[in-house]
Amino acid sequence: MLREAALRVTRPRVAVLSAVHDHPHADTESIIGAVREVLPKVSHQAVYDVLRALTAAGLLRRIQPMGSLARYEARVGDNHHHLACRSCGVVADVDCAVGAAPCLTASDARGFTIDEAEVIYWGLCPDCTPDPASST
Numbered sequence: 001m002l003r004e005a006a007l008r009v010t011r012p013r014v015a016v017l018s019a020v021h022d023h024p025h026a027d028t029e030s031i032i033g034a035v036r037e038v039l040p041k042v043s044h045q046a047v048y049d050v051l052r053a054l055t056a057a058g059l060l061r062r063i064q065p066m067g068s069l070a071r072y073e074a075r076v077g078d079n080h081h082h083l084a085c086r087s088c089g090v091v092a093d094v095d096c097a098v099g100a101a102p103c104l105t106a107s108d109a110r111g112f113t114i115d116e117a118e119v120i121y122w123g124l125c126p127d128c129t130p131d132p133a134s135s136t
């Protein structure tokens with residue numbers, strides 16, 4: 001993947017890419033933790049720099065639900081959307097509603113050429129949804 005994006009293959013880049021692959025929607029701190037399991041001496045700054053470079057190269061996608069830390073994922077280019085829990089902040093993938101970008105038609109594009117719609121569906125995840133049977 002790195003070579004296809006014309007990026008030099010370095011150990012931090014490989015470690016960050018595989019950490020994000022293994023932990024989709026992880027925030028920077030979790031990614032640093034996962035990278036340090038492989039490269040114990042990697043600095044915060046190095047991970048930040050790699051995340052920025054990989055995102056700019058299109059290998060990672062950065063999402064930032066309102067009020068949440070930036071999160072990264074390796075699932076790029078398929079125009080999928082996200083579900084976000086207002087209570088615990090968990091993020092999950094939702095496939096594009098129609099299969100091609102942009103999957104929403106703007107009611108008024110105001111002359112813009114639209115190539116992407118990024119949707120976050122907000123609500124409560126199953127774990128945070130009160131169970132009607134157990135509430136009194």
Ligand SMILES: [Zn+2]
Nearest residue numbers: 085088125128
């Ligand atoms: Zn939740």
Ligand SMILES: [Zn+2]
Nearest residue numbers: 073075092093
């Ligand atoms: Zn995703």
